Amino acid sequence: MTIGDYLLYPGSPSKLQSDLDAEALERARLRQRGIDSATFGPDLLEHEARHSDQWKHFDPGTFLVLYFSGTALSYLITRTDGKANPWEIGANPYKGGYWTYDKPLTPGWLKPVGNCMIGLCW
Amino acid sequence: MLVRRRTRVSGRVVGTFAALATLAGLAACRPAAKPLAAVRLDGGQPTVLLATCPDFQIDAISVYVESGSATAAASGPGRRLERTGPQAPDRMPLLGQPPAGWSASDSSLTALAPGQAYGLTAYAHAQPTLTITFTAEELAALGVGEVLVGKQPSSHEKVTEKEFRKRAEDSC
Numbered sequence: 001m002t003i004g005d006y007l008l009y010p011g012s013p014s015k016l017q018s019d020l021d022a023e024a025l026e027r028a029r030l031r032q033r034g035i036d037s038a039t040f041g042p043d044l045l046e047h048e049a050r051h052s053d054q055w056k057h058f059d060p061g062t063f064l065v066l067y068f069s070g071t072a073l074s075y076l077i078t079r080t081d082g083k084a085n086p087w088e089i090g091a092n093p094y095k096g097g098y099w100t101y102d103k104p105l106t107p108g109w110l111k112p113v114g115n116c117m118i119g120l121c122w
Numbered sequence: 123m124l125v126r127r128r129t130r131v132s133g134r135v136v137g138t139f140a141a142l143a144t145l146a147g148l149a150a151c152r153p154a155a156k157p158l159a160a161v162r163l164d165g166g167q168p169t170v171l172l173a174t175c176p177d178f179q180i181d182a183i184s185v186y187v188e189s190g191s192a193t194a195a196a197s198g199p200g201r202r203l204e205r206t207g208p209q210a211p212d213r214m215p216l217l218g219q220p221p222a223g224w225s226a227s228d229s230s231l232t233a234l235a236p237g238q239a240y241g242l243t244a245y246a247h248a249q250p251t252l253t254i255t256f257t258a259e260e261l262a263a264l265g266v267g268e269v270l271v272g273k274q275p276s277s278h279e280k281v282t283e284k285e286f287r288k289r290a291e292d293s294c
Contacts, residue, residue, distance in 0.1 A: 010194065018184040
């Protein structure tokens with residue numbers, strides 16, 4: 001979770017390193033298949049850095065209201081907190097682990113719309 | 123662990139929101155970890171038990187030394203296994219020669235050191251399962267049919283294998 005410029009990670013430094021190693025492995029697997037792993041691969045720290053950028057455009061109270069409105073919207077659409085949250089999509093949901101390259105999303109329109117939001121319309 | 127990057131929001135504001143977020147049980151910014159891995163001793167050898175969901179097929183397992191500190195990095199031998207075969211078994215030895223369909227990219231951990239805490243996390247497409255933190259003594263103290271499963275934030279819980287399988291299925 002990112003609050004402003006602070007990343008709150010609910011684990012130890014060893015666990016974070018293990019997670020980052022797993023992400024690097026997954027990106028390597030995608031690259032081997034010819035897939036743009038810098039876009040479609042997991043990268044928690046870059047995802048959280050984008051959240052940090054989102055915070056700077058609003059005062060903290062406003063951002064929290066907007067973010068959790070997005071959470072509510074996501075829950076209505078997907079029954080999950082983040083898969084359709086515009087703020088998670090804006091921070092690249094592939095990097096944040098909400099979307100996986102090979103897994104389809106329900107509803108079917110979500111992925112093309114979300115891809116457009118992160119500049120991947122075509 | 124708290125990592126500070128740049129200064130735009132004061133620590134006080136962060137503390138307030140962090141407390142509110144914790145109180146509200148919010149888990150924003152990362153999908154919740156599923157309880158799909160457990161650990162126990164089989165014939166005196168550490169064994170990891172795995173469960174899968176239709177959309178969560180475990181493809182990597184990591185064991186690492188835990189320092190017991192939220193900020194201090196730990197160093198020590200670890201173990202990293204990567205799946206090369208089509209699917210994960212429901213159990214496999216944690217140490218020694220990897221089973222068919224798995225390869226080890228880190229084999230520096232050959233035995234659990236007495237009194238040392240270890241973390242075990244399994245992954246599917248880099249998404250982590252609930253981490254289990256344990257020691258060799260805690261594994262040795264398990265009864266017949268018992269396993270250790272992860273418990274937030276960094277601990278474990280002793281349950282039966284049947285209960286582990288049930289929780290795993292429910293999490294899918």
